[in-house]
Amino acid sequence: MPLTNALRDDILASVPSLRAFAISLSGNGDRADDLVQETLLRALANIDSFQPGSNLPAWLFTILRNLFRSDYRKRRREVEDADGSYAKTLKTQPAQQAHLEFEEFRAALDKLPQDQREALILVGASGFSYEDAAAICGCAVGTIKSRVNRARSKLSTLLYVDGAEDFGPDQTVRAVIGGSGG
């Protein structure tokens, strides 16, 4: 359908959750915003292929997810947030203890396989149904359910069973911190 004012407003209204999805996926605020920008440009360029009455957020999330994955294949995951760029995107800095807990959670989330991470975010944070999440990821509903379950189970092991020593800087980060640039 053509870009109408109403559709434009709906796209604009989706931006906050698109950013949250992008940051949750990439772990990097600057990269996330580039991803959102590319998603918007692509959506606007292909707006004619959007079916009126269908789920606009799901359509936009699909574009973003596919962009992230093709980008991911090219670059692999780099050291995320080594410079605290994610924390900088937060408007209110959480208190020290809460911040630590937040960092631990973020680190555990980053340890999940990408398939599981995106499924968990879509269902557990974005609030999509299993059906919508399956459409966004291009897989079966049962696959999404199983990915979400495995993600939850792995997070609970990482955060509450294995102990805190898992949440120090991982080897990559350590290499960056300790290395003199090589």
Next chain:
Amino acid sequence: MKDVKKQGGLNAEIQSRIGHQLRAMYDDVVRQGVPDRFAELIRKLDVAPSDPQLGPTGAPIVKTDGRD
């Protein structure tokens, strides 16, 4: 039986906590709203059908009637 129940209760508590942390992380970004760069980007590309003076690119339409 007791152990199983306790285990299940602990698990439910952990799951609820994980769900809460996930949403807290996500909603923190959602609450930031729309950064200016995206609002401007979308506004710039708007077709603005209510304004007949502007074409699809936002540039004024120059009417020609075939004569120069």
